[in-house]
Amino acid sequence: xxxxxxxxxxxxxxxxxxxxxxxxxxxxxxxxxxxxxxxxxxxxxxxxxxxxxxxxxxxxxxxxxxxxxxxxxxxxxxxxxxxxxxxxxxxxxxxxxxxxxxxxxxxxxxxxxxxxxxxxxxxxxxxxxxxxxxxxxxxxxxxxxxxxxxxxxxxxxxxxxxxxxxxxxxxxxxxxxxxxxxxxxxxxxxxxxxxxxxxxxxxxxxxxxxxxxxxxxxxxxxxxxxxxxxxxxxxxxxxxxxxxxxxxxxxxxxxxxxxxxxxxxxxxxxxxxxxxxxxxxxxxxxxxxxxxxxxxxxxxxxxxxxxxxxxxxxxxxxxxxxxxxxxxxxxxxxxxxxxxxxxxxxxxxxxxxxxxxxxxxxxxxxxxxx
Amino acid sequence: xxxxxxxxxxxxxxxxxxxxxxxxxxxxxxxxxxxxxxxxxxxxxxxxxxxxxxxxxxxxxxxxxxxxxxxxxxxxxxxxxxxxxxxxxxxxxxxxxxxxxxxxxxxxxxxxxxxxxxxxxxxxxxxxxxxxxxxxxxxxxxxxxxxxxxxxxxxxxxxxxxxxxxxxxxxxxxxxxxxxxxxxxxxxxxxxxxxxxxxxxxxxxxxxxxxxxxxxxxxxxxxxxxxxxxxxxxxxxxxxxxxxxxxxxxxxxxxxxxxxxxxxxxxxxxxxxxxxxxxxxxxxxxxxxx
Numbered sequence: 001x002x003x004x005x006x007x008x009x010x011x012x013x014x015x016x017x018x019x020x021x022x023x024x025x026x027x028x029x030x031x032x033x034x035x036x037x038x039x040x041x042x043x044x045x046x047x048x049x050x051x052x053x054x055x056x057x058x059x060x061x062x063x064x065x066x067x068x069x070x071x072x073x074x075x076x077x078x079x080x081x082x083x084x085x086x087x088x089x090x091x092x093x094x095x096x097x098x099x100x101x102x103x104x105x106x107x108x109x110x111x112x113x114x115x116x117x118x119x120x121x122x123x124x125x126x127x128x129x130x131x132x133x134x135x136x137x138x139x140x141x142x143x144x145x146x147x148x149x150x151x152x153x154x155x156x157x158x159x160x161x162x163x164x165x166x167x168x169x170x171x172x173x174x175x176x177x178x179x180x181x182x183x184x185x186x187x188x189x190x191x192x193x194x195x196x197x198x199x200x201x202x203x204x205x206x207x208x209x210x211x212x213x214x215x216x217x218x219x220x221x222x223x224x225x226x227x228x229x230x231x232x233x234x235x236x237x238x239x240x241x242x243x244x245x246x247x248x249x250x251x252x253x254x255x256x257x258x259x260x261x262x263x264x265x266x267x268x269x270x271x272x273x274x275x276x277x278x279x280x281x282x283x284x285x286x287x288x289x290x291x292x293x294x295x296x297x298x299x300x301x302x303x304x305x306x307x308x309x310x311x312x313x314x315x316x317x318x319x320x321x322x323x324x325x326x327x328x329x330x331x332x333x334x335x336x337x338x339x340x341x342x343x344x345x346x347x348x349x350x351x352x353x354x355x356x357x358x359x360x361x362x363x364x365x366x367x368x369x370x
Numbered sequence: 371x372x373x374x375x376x377x378x379x380x381x382x383x384x385x386x387x388x389x390x391x392x393x394x395x396x397x398x399x400x401x402x403x404x405x406x407x408x409x410x411x412x413x414x415x416x417x418x419x420x421x422x423x424x425x426x427x428x429x430x431x432x433x434x435x436x437x438x439x440x441x442x443x444x445x446x447x448x449x450x451x452x453x454x455x456x457x458x459x460x461x462x463x464x465x466x467x468x469x470x471x472x473x474x475x476x477x478x479x480x481x482x483x484x485x486x487x488x489x490x491x492x493x494x495x496x497x498x499x500x501x502x503x504x505x506x507x508x509x510x511x512x513x514x515x516x517x518x519x520x521x522x523x524x525x526x527x528x529x530x531x532x533x534x535x536x537x538x539x540x541x542x543x544x545x546x547x548x549x550x551x552x553x554x555x556x557x558x559x560x561x562x563x564x565x566x567x568x569x570x571x572x573x574x575x576x577x578x579x580x581x582x583x584x585x586x587x588x589x590x591x592x593x594x595x596x597x598x599x600x601x602x603x604x605x606x607x608x609x610x611x612x613x614x615x616x617x618x619x620x621x622x623x624x625x626x627x628x629x630x631x632x633x634x635x636x637x638x639x640x641x642x643x644x645x646x647x648x649x650x651x652x653x654x655x656x657x658x659x660x
Contacts, residue, residue: 175456343389343398
C-alpha cells in the first residue's frame, strides 16, 4: 500500500494543474468568502436633485448617522424628477433624492439588489418624513438581477468549455496535423473551427435571455440591438479564452480543469452574486479584470434600467479591449500551431534555452513521438 | 519552398533540422537526403526518435529545415497520413471521406466514384456508416489511407501506417500501398517493421537523426562494416549481442574472430542493428572511424 501512496504523490507532483487546484482553490475560496463575500452594503452613493438640494445636502452632512452611510456624488439644484431618475438609470448613484415637492422623494435603484435593501432600511428609519420609490425592480426580485448576469455566466461556461474541448480533441486525435497539411488557408481553418461555436453560443444566449424574460418575467427595457452587440463582443472574449485554454492543454481533462480555474473567479468575483461595492479594495480589483463583470453591467443596465450607450460605454470599451487582446492572442497561438515549424538555423550545436523557439521546438518533439 | 524536381520524383536534399527542447538543442535530422521517385515505395526506417516523422513532416511542408532543399508538390497534389491516422473520430467513415474530399475539391460524381473504389479496396464498404472512433485500429489506419488518397495525389506520405495494425489489415494496407505506387505515384512511408522495409524499392535507415544507409534494401548487407557473427562465438563478454530466434548474433568492428561462423550476407535486421552499433562506436571514438 505504501508503494501505491508514493506512486500517487509522485504523479500528483507532476500534474501541476491538479496541484494548483489543491493549493490555489482553498486560498481563493478562503479569501473570497472571508473578505469578499459580503451582501451588506454600508455605503450608498446618492444624488440630490431639485430646488432644495443644497439644503438637504447640508442636513445629511450634519447628521452623523446619515453621513456615514451616504456618499453624495452629485448635487443638482436645477434638475427635475426625470433628472433624478436618470441618475439611477445611468448607475451613477444607488439612490436619488428629489427635493422639490411637498415631501422629499427617495428613488432607489432596484437593479443593485443589496444596495437597494440597505437604502430601504435607511428610508424606513426616516419614517414618514420622506416618500420612497424603488425603480427598475420594485419588488426587489433576486431573479431579475440574476438572470441578466446568468446570461453572461452561461455564455462564459459554454463558449469557453465547448470551444476548448473541440480544439483539444482535434489536437489529441492528431487531426490538427491533418488540417495543417490540407490545402486550407490558416485563416479558413481558424474561422471554420470557431464560427460554429460562435453561432451555437449566440443561439444559447438568445434562448437563455428569452427563457429568463418568459419564465421569470424579467423586464427587457433597453435596446435589444445594443444587448446583442454587447453579447457579440463578450462572445469574442470567451471564445478567445477557450482557444487559449486549448493551446495550453493536451487533453480534454486538462482543458476542463483550466476552464474551471478561469470560471471560478468569474462566478465569485464578478459582482453578480456578491456585490463588488461590498468587497474590500484588495479583492475588488480582481473583479475589475474579469470580463463577466462588464457584461453583467451591460446586461443588467440594458434589461432592467433601459440604459443606453451614453452610460454603458466604459463597459463596452473595456470589453472590446479584452476581446481584441484575448481573441487576437488566441488567433496568433492557433495559427502558430498549424503553421510550418522552423528549424533552428545555423550549424553550431550549442544553444540557449528559452530563446523564443523553445515552444515550437517542444511542439515538434511532441509530434515526433507517436 | 516547394520546387519542381528535375525528373522522376520528389525528395529532400541535405536537410538539417534542429529543435530547442527542455534538454537543449536537439538535432532531429543531420544532413539527410531522401529521393522519392514516382512509381515506387520508399521507406524510412528507424526506431523511436530516429527522425522518421520529422523527415516526413519536412516533405509535407510542416517543418522548414534549417538548411537543405525540399522538393514536394503543392498541398493539392500531396496526401499525408499522420501517425495517429488523421481520422475524425466523431464522424462516420463516409463523413470523413466527404470532408477531406471537399477540402481537396473532390465532390459530386468524382467523390462518389473515389469513395466506392477506395472503400472497396480497403474492405470498408460495410463500415461506411460507422463512427470512425468505433473502428478497430486496423480499419482506422485503412480509412486514414483512403483519406490521404481521396484526391489521387502525386506524392503520398504515410507516417507509420502499419503500426498497431493486425496482420490481415496489414496485408490489405500493403496491397493498397503497392497498388498506389504501381499507378505511377510517389509513395514514401515510415515504419519500424524491418520486414516491411525489405520489400520496398528504396530504403533510408535513420538513427538519432543520422542516415545509416540509403539505397536498395537488398544491398544493405554489403554496407555493414566489420562483420556479423552468430553462434557460440557471438557470446563474448562486453560485446553487444542480439537474439535471432534460437541464435545469438553479434557485430565485430574488425575481422571475424577465430573459430566463429560469420553471417555471409546479413539480412535487414542484422544489418540495421550492426549499422547502429557501428555508428554508436564511431560517435564514441571518432578516431576508430571505418
